Amino acid sequence: MAKNPVMTRENSDDIARFLEGTASFADVVFGFTGDSDESEENLRHYANGDGDGDGDEDQSPCNVEENKAFWENQEQLLQATICRTSSLESKVRKATKEAMKEISLVGLQCVCRRPVTGGCRDCLQREISIRLRNVGYDCAICKSKWRSSPEIPSGAHTYLEVVDKVSSKKGEVMRVVVELNFRAEFEMARASEEYNQLISRLPDLFVGKTERLKNLIKILCSASKKCMKDKKMHLGPWRKHKYMQAKWLGTYERITPAPLPVQQFSESRQKKPRAYSMLTFDLLDNLHCTAVEVL
Ligand SMILES: [Zn+2]
Known part of the structure; x- marks a missing residue:
């Protein structure tokens, strides 16, 4: 050998x-x-x-x-x-799947300004965040936004996070990222068989610590770079390592939807606790399928 x-x-x-x-x-x-x-x-x-x-x-x-x-x-x-997964990650993953299951049973209604049949990604994230908060997790919607640089164009992304002080060592805060469309973020239309096989191992629903996400992004971006290089094709700037890092690991605004008592839930959801602009709606089409697949 x-x-x-x-x-x-x-x-x-x-x-x-x-x-x-x-x-x-x-x-x-x-x-x-x-x-x-x-x-x-x-x-x-x-x-x-x-x-x-x-x-x-x-x-x-x-x-x-x-x-x-x-x-x-x-x-x-x-x-x-x-x-590899820690107990906090496992618990959050289980709770998220549970929330998605419940949402799929009652159906998701858009409460945003651009309602979509079956609900949009933003409204699903909001709903999951509320449900996770109701069962005791400090869950928030994260809106990352970055300026263009010579290497990457500007962009924005939204995802969920759960922070936990209790399970961490040395009094640090442990941050767990919850991304509902993880695999779709790395899919490429004209990718090689090897790349597609690698991507097929990814879950739709990613729940993991920042460090784990950082490592995954490194692996996947190195793979997409090699794939496109081998095919002598241009790697889109939105697929670059820096761009992917900016999505989940860069600076972000943390939005906590107003906590609602469970019994008043269906009534209160008609009100908009806080409006936020929809900067990323490129994944709307994937949303419904993903919600179903994960269950
Ligand atoms: Zn919506």
């Missing part, structure tokens, strides 16, 4: 260190920084390391092996990142 540098590494240790934040993503994948030319050179260097000197190191068999190793590694990392 000397031909395959990636598989000879002690992957599980590296993955563990990556998940703990003590190893970089590049360390885990190839043991060097993942940027373009340098890494390719290194890859060749590694690939030729078995020294059989047959002189066909730039031929496709090597690339096939390298590619295979890359995608296998991504999948391992992704699985390891998704599988």
